[in-house]
Amino acid sequence: MPGDGPMHRGLLLSVAIIATILLVSGSTTNAHKPITSKYMYHQDVYPIFLAQCGGCHAPGAVAPMSLLSYGDAYPWAQSIKEELVNLTMPPWQPEDGFGRFKHGGSLTAQQLDIVVEWANGGTPEGVPVDHPVANVKPSWPLGEPTAIFEMPEIFTLTADVHEATRYFVIPSGFERETLIRAVDFRPGAPAIVRSAILFVDTSNKAAVYDAADPNPGFGVEDVSEFDTEQILAAWLPGQEAIALDGAAYAVPADADLVLRVTYKKTWTYEGLAVEDRSAVALYVATRDVPKVETMTLQSPSRLNTGNDQVVTFTTDLARDVDLLAILPNLATDALAVQIEALTRDGRRTPIVRLASPRPQWRTRYWLEEPLTLARGTTLEVQAIFKSDQTDGNLPVRFTLDLVSTPPVNVAKIGQAPVERNP
Numbered sequence: 303m304p305g306d307g308p309m310h311r312g313l314l315l316s317v318a319i320i321a322t323i324l325l326v327s328g329s330t331t332n333a334h335k336p337i338t339s340k341y342m343y344h345q346d347v348y349p350i351f352l353a354q355c356g357g358c359h360a361p362g363a364v365a366p367m368s369l370l371s372y373g374d375a376y377p378w379a380q381s382i383k384e385e386l387v388n389l390t391m392p393p394w395q396p397e398d399g400f401g402r403f404k405h406g407g408s409l410t411a412q413q414l415d416i417v418v419e420w421a422n423g424g425t426p427e428g429v430p431v432d433h434p435v436a437n438v439k440p441s442w443p444l445g446e447p448t449a450i451f452e453m454p455e456i457f458t459l460t461a462d463v464h465e466a467t468r469y470f471v472i473p474s475g476f477e478r479e480t481l482i483r484a485v486d487f488r489p490g491a492p493a494i495v496r497s498a499i500l501f502v503d504t505s506n507k508a509a510v511y512d513a514a515d516p517n518p519g520f521g522v523e524d525v526s527e528f529d530t531e532q533i534l535a536a537w538l539p540g541q542e543a544i545a546l547d548g549a550a551y552a553v554p555a556d557a558d559l560v561l562r563v564t565y566k567k568t569w570t571y572e573g574l575a576v577e578d579r580s581a582v583a584l585y586v587a588t589r590d591v592p593k594v595e596t597m598t599l600q601s602p603s604r605l606n607t608g609n610d611q612v613v614t615f616t617t618d619l620a621r622d623v624d625l626l627a628i629l630p631n632l633a634t635d636a637l638a639v640q641i642e643a644l645t646r647d648g649r650r651t652p653i654v655r656l657a658s659p660r661p662q663w664r665t666r667y668w669l670e671e672p673l674t675l676a677r678g679t680t681l682e683v684q685a686i687f688k689s690d691q692t693d694g695n696l697p698v699r700f701t702l703d704l705v706s707t708p709p710v711n712v713a714k715i716g717q718a719p720v721e722r723n724p
């Protein structure tokens with residue numbers, strides 16, 4: 303039935319909160335408004351920008367403007383309000399309070415309220431504060447890596463090119479299967495590196511493409527082709543690497559590591575050639591730990607959303623598992639998706655809910671703590687599509703990282719998805 307799922311209730315609630323905020327605060331864009339906001343930039347707004355936006359909206363970083371100084375930030379107040387209320391910035395965060403994640407969620411209702419009131423109430427500066435310089439971190443916060451691999455060559459995003467996705471092949475040189483407990487990434491040109499994904503290729507396919515392309519790395523039309531093997535890391539600007547504790551990704555002997563980098567220039571760099579030579583750092587597990595297994599939650603190939611635009615499908619767990627992380631791969635057009643676990647005693651445990659999925663900001667969501675799910679638990683995925691998408695092929699896919707007890711062949715963990723919607 304339309305409208306009675308927990309997803310619907312959650313979404314309606316969010317919309318209600320936003321509507322209230324807009325109603326209470328008005329939405330005029332007059333720049334010379336009297337100051338009515340009790341919230342000040344330095345005292346109230348800056349800490350939110352630093353924590354939630356600073357990884358990208360800092361000088362020289364990937365976003366078009368810094369939000370870390372008053373002078374840079376306040377002219378953007380109306381635009382900031384819109385991005386936040388539309389849930390488009392920060393890009394593609396898990397909903398606050400629906401599952402708990404290591405990288406944190408989207409803004410809390412209170413943070414949203416502070417920024418919106420500040421934007422509507424004359425953007426007061428408050429008492430100026432010399433904030434400590436942000437982003438001064440060691441280049442490898444997890445400590446000395448076991449191995450650092452640079453891109454084999456410099457890649458240049460030429461003056462006439464605005465954006466590009468390139469794949470760079472890095473032979474691992476591993477003589478035997480190697481257990482990786484963490485992967486970190488360092489952009490060579492932080493201003494243009496939007497995202498990076500590191501995956502494993504044992505097929506030699508990537509090396510063949512690379513050899514055929516005269517420029518450093520290669521580009522392919524159909525990216526799905528390279529998504530089938532283990533993804534070791536999905537990095538976004540400002541996001542710290544997560545080290546696994548008690549589990550590790552297994553990289554087969556002689557495998558190639560393939561680094562997919564997405565480049566995009568903001569207007570600051572338009573018309574300029576920018577060189578990049580990014581690097582990945584690997585941390586090898588020093589003790590024998592279980593291997594991370596993956597499990598795919600995949601929608602039936604052709605979704606029929608009917609009239610209510612909500613699609614539900616489920617997968618039952620055939621083993622006890624500890625869920626570690628979730629990596630979505632979604633159609634651009636979904637409005638929102640969520641995963642819940644339905645235990646045998648009828649309880650629902652929220653796992654993740656994502657609003658306005660944007661493939662360009664695809665990343666892995668690490669659970670704050672591993673979530674133990676017993677055999678027989680049902681994983682239920684719900685997706686809401688826009689009202690004009692009453693049919694069509696809109697795949698919804700999640701890759702779950704987990705360890706299972708006892709460890710099994712990956713393919714056997716989940717059963718075929720069952721579509722619930724008629």
Ligand code: HEC
Nearest residue numbers: 354355357358364365366378381382385391392393538539
């Ligand atoms: C992961 C990187 C990232 C994070 C985190 C992020 N942004 Fe952005 N933001 C961008 C990029 C890149 C753009 C440029 C538009 C684009 O290409 O998507 C942008 C654009 C914007 C714009 C629109 C600028 C325009 O051209 O109109 C606003 C406003 C904005 N961000 C505000 C925020 C706020 C506020 C936060 C934190 C609450 C935030 N962003 C967090 C990367 C980020």
